[in-house]
Amino acid sequence: MSIKKKLLLQHLLIVSLTVVLLETVFFLGLITYYYTGAADMLKNHAVSSAHFANRYLELSGTPLQQSLPKLKEHFQIPQAEMQVLSPNGNILYSTVGFSQHDQIKTPDMKQLDASQANSWIGKDEMTHERILAVAIPLEDQGYPVGILRYVASLKNVDAMVIKLCTFAVLIGISIILIVMLLSITLANSLTKPLLEVTNASKQLAKGHLETRMNEHYRGEFGVLAKSFNEMGSELLRHEKMKNEFISSISHELRTPLTSIKGWSETIMTGNLEKKEETKSGLQIILTETDRLIEMVEELLDFSRFTNETMKIQRQTFLAAPLLHSVTKQFEKQLLAKKQKIELQIDDALELYADRNRIKQVFINIIDNAIKYSEQPGTITITCRQVKQAFVCDCTDQGIGIKTSDLGNIQKMFYKVNENSPGAGLGLAICQHILQLHHGKLTITSSYGKGTTISFTIPLLSSSFKSSGGSD
Template identity: 35%
Template sequence: MIKKGIGRQIVLHYFFVVFLALLLVEVIFMIVIRAYYYDTIYKHVESRIQSVSEFAPKFKEPGQSLQSYLLNTFSLGDTELQLLDEKGNVIDNSTNFAAETSVQTSDVTQALAGDTGSWIGKQPGTGQQVMAVSKKLDNIVGDQVYIVRYTTSLEKVNDKLFTITLFSVGIMVAVLVIVFVVSTGLANSIVRPINNIRDVSAQMAQGRFDARIKGDYRFELGELASTLNYMAQEIARTNQIKDDFISSISHELRTPLTSIKGWSETLNSGGYDPEETKIGMQIISKETDRLIGLVEEILDFSKLEQDAMKLVMGTVDLRELLQEIMLNVWAKAEMKQIKLQLDSEEEAYLVHGDGNRLKQVFLNIADNAIKFSHESSIIFLSLQKIGDNIEVSVQDTGIGISAENLARVRERFFQVDHQNGGTGLGLAISQQFVERHQGQMLIKSELGAGTTITVSLPALQAEQPVEPPQLTEG
């Protein structure tokens, strides 16, 4: 017995469909065979009646009656020949059995109407199924009306049909057995991979992301297995990135907290001159700002993931924004003797967007450029209008990014160099902010040759009114 499940459903559906098809074929076959046998008998008898009807008007045998001559000459084996009058009364027959007094079956009625009539039914007295074929003889001498009626038993034919039926039913049963065996094998070939996929998926659900679905499955099952394996691989990779992020962010948080705690305890103990106290307070303030930046970056990412980030939209001049960013990162660039150079026309580059979020995007890009650039190098910032867009490019000649890391650099928590710190969320957040402004961010890089990041934003058209800042759902 096949247990409940998709295997049983497959077997039952195949079995049911084939059974209905075979049953339909069986019924049609038996109807056709029965019609063939019955029609053969009818045509044989009908041809004999035709001979009788052609012969009777020409009968001229002195000393012998037409009735006797017809009964003796045109009889058929295993068939009773009857001569009836116009009222259906039996005048004579070819057998020794007592004749019926009157025959009122439909074949007689049809014969009286001028057709060759036929009737199939049970013979009174014997109960046998018979076929009767009747025809009226025309142009008989003496104007006597005769109806020639042949009655033949169908028992032998029915026995033959019954044998054929049994044989065809046997074939039907054999086919159903074969279908059952084949469909069971087919169901098992489908269910086994599904059970394997289910078992491995259960292991994945329990956190075993190293489990893999093994087997060369074809078609949709193969695609499903590949998808689940890829999902497990991606989850394992994401978990590893998450673990690396937790490790990195723990270090990033611990370092400023250690400085703040150390200087707080030092200042609290007293005995320091004002200059030393001022240095300590500056360090505490700097590390506090660093902590705030880390927390805000994580909060921004969380809001973007939950689609809860709101943008304060307004008119933004990207040239002024880049100049402001250059002032913000100037001190950090000066520490590595890096020069920042802005290349743009002396005009306004207006876009419709959130100034603070766009500043966050370009500040992150510029900060990364400084972080991964060599000392005494130059970072080029450029602005240009191309069609209906404004492109902002930040190009450095730093360490660059390998092709392998370039494909993943915008993934959340991913860091090219863990030693430089950070959360690995900067570019992921920047990418989403650019997309929220209907823009695009393109990164080109070559390991050891530097990186160029280009942000393309829709330019504010001349016919567009300058709108005051307004909140929009992120």
């Protein structure tokens, strides 16, 4: 069952139950007001009439039969028939004429009490009309001599009650219909954005990443639409970066492979006696092979990163020797760009981490610093202990990073310059490595002046090391 149908059924059920309960209360109040009110009015009149009639009979000393005209004159009411009955229920006198009724045995005639009147609602045996009857005994000197009874037709009362009940039912039905129309409108307002989200999601699933939702909805649906569009934009950006990555990595792989193939053919078809040329070609092949291995390793790291299978193997090592060996790898690049590295590190600073992964972080950070420093300058690397953490800052005097790029620089495939070498994975992988070490990577930059890349790793306690703790 759809959400729309569920909402409509729920609203219909709640409103219908509410209307039925209110109608029930109204009907009970209506019946009480008209029928009980009529019975109470007739009872009050019967009690007061019987009281005065008893006083009259007592003071006048006239038998009941001779007092009937006086009783009719003083105690009848236009809204009801007044009857005077014998103690056994036979009609002695009626304001509408004597009837040939048999003995009256209706419930109002049972267990009569001189202090109060009995009432009964039922059907007249002759006319089959609904009536209200009230009876009270008449006494002379404390002895029952007859019964004073009033009978009123309920035809007008029934008609009024039916009319009001019908009117109330029509109002209730109207309320239900109005609420249902409002519920349909409300359900449409709720389900329309959900249907739009569903359809948009299907389009995204089919690969139409440019699909967007209207953001004019209010409240949570507006937030949902905005979040969906942001998700679509992010997916589209990732798809674009993925395609650019594939294009870039294809180009990156093609270049060394072309060099390797070209020099291999040159060596095979050339004069092997030219040792310098052969040695130069083999050196190029070796260099390009190393470059291919680095790219493959980066792709493997990317695969581990996306599949969350990258693991770290902790060991205790000194940070200074590792950093010195890494900087030594960049001597040729530093010489070519007339740059130098200044190291500030305590030789006794010890880490308990994955040595190869931390080396990878150092390599990526220093490589970026050299790559984006287009003029002679100094790269300063400062490593120190701050409380219980190892902190490393790498500051260059390069081109810097624009504020608009700074928030995306650590995302996968993101490159400030699309023509720059690499796949845009280095910093993203570094960040993941540091997260596995419970550390973090931060980048601050001033465009045109330089960039500082910092990372922090907690220095684990000796108790953790001795327990063989791992991530």
